Amino acid sequence: MRKLSWMLGAAALLLAPMVASAQAPRRHFDTQGRAYYRGPLRLTAGGGVAFYTGDLTSSPAQNLPGGNVQVGIIYPFRPHLSVGGELGWFQIGATDQLAERNLAFRSRNSSLTSFLRYEPLHDPARFSVSGANPIGIKPFLQAGAGLLLYKPILYTGKGRYDGQQAILAPERSDYPATAVVAPVGGGLSFLLTKGFYLTAQGTYFFTTTDHLDDVSQRGNPRRNDGYGLAELKVEYSLK
Numbered sequence: 001m002r003k004l005s006w007m008l009g010a011a012a013l014l015l016a017p018m019v020a021s022a023q024a025p026r027r028h029f030d031t032q033g034r035a036y037y038r039g040p041l042r043l044t045a046g047g048g049v050a051f052y053t054g055d056l057t058s059s060p061a062q063n064l065p066g067g068n069v070q071v072g073i074i075y076p077f078r079p080h081l082s083v084g085g086e087l088g089w090f091q092i093g094a095t096d097q098l099a100e101r102n103l104a105f106r107s108r109n110s111s112l113t114s115f116l117r118y119e120p121l122h123d124p125a126r127f128s129v130s131g132a133n134p135i136g137i138k139p140f141l142q143a144g145a146g147l148l149l150y151k152p153i154l155y156t157g158k159g160r161y162d163g164q165q166a167i168l169a170p171e172r173s174d175y176p177a178t179a180v181v182a183p184v185g186g187g188l189s190f191l192l193t194k195g196f197y198l199t200a201q202g203t204y205f206f207t208t209t210d211h212l213d214d215v216s217q218r219g220n221p222r223r224n225d226g227y228g229l230a231e232l233k234v235e236y237s238l239k
Helices: 002-020
Strands: 027-029 035-037 042-053 066-078 081-095 103-118 137-156 177-193 196-207 226-237
Touching: 042 081, 042 196, 066 103, 066 226, 081 226, 103 177, 137 196
Parallel strands: none
Antiparallel strands: 027 035, 042 066, 042 226, 066 081, 081 103, 103 137, 137 177, 177 196, 196 226
């Protein structure tokens, strides 16, 4: 509980400067001397499917995908660049690819991330104080860093945990544990109506832990685990 409270406090500190930046438009100038406008701040919410790669498997065949929910904000501060932050909840799991080990796991997790987003296409709205005539489709790439709070359970057998399988003693005693994550990904944002975008996004998260599945010494302790998210989100501009 203390670790979750710490993450929520960190989220408040992360989001406060961007919220404070949501003010009346003011002209800025790019390297070519063209005037552009920052913002407006956008709220995001959505979800999708989470999957895992690690000691038990790197194959979709053994994955036990779980759901995920993300909420956050994005602030465009340059014509092609935005910064943002997200708070997320997701579940991952998998069945062991090695039949002789006969293992499976489930992990319910939360994350706090910040990111930099790059949109390569020219958007006329960034150069208009009224935000008129925004581009209809925006491809983007993004990368960032953040924190992960994870709590796996490892059990014998196959398939999803239903309360009947035997739970194994954990390899470490400090669950829920924390790790640093580095998300990289991209997607497409589609203009639905003025102020609303629908975003399809895929992201892979590199982590600093080999215990997302509670399998390290039982597997390969020299290789860290990772996870990915495939999501649909709605973005709403506060203007």
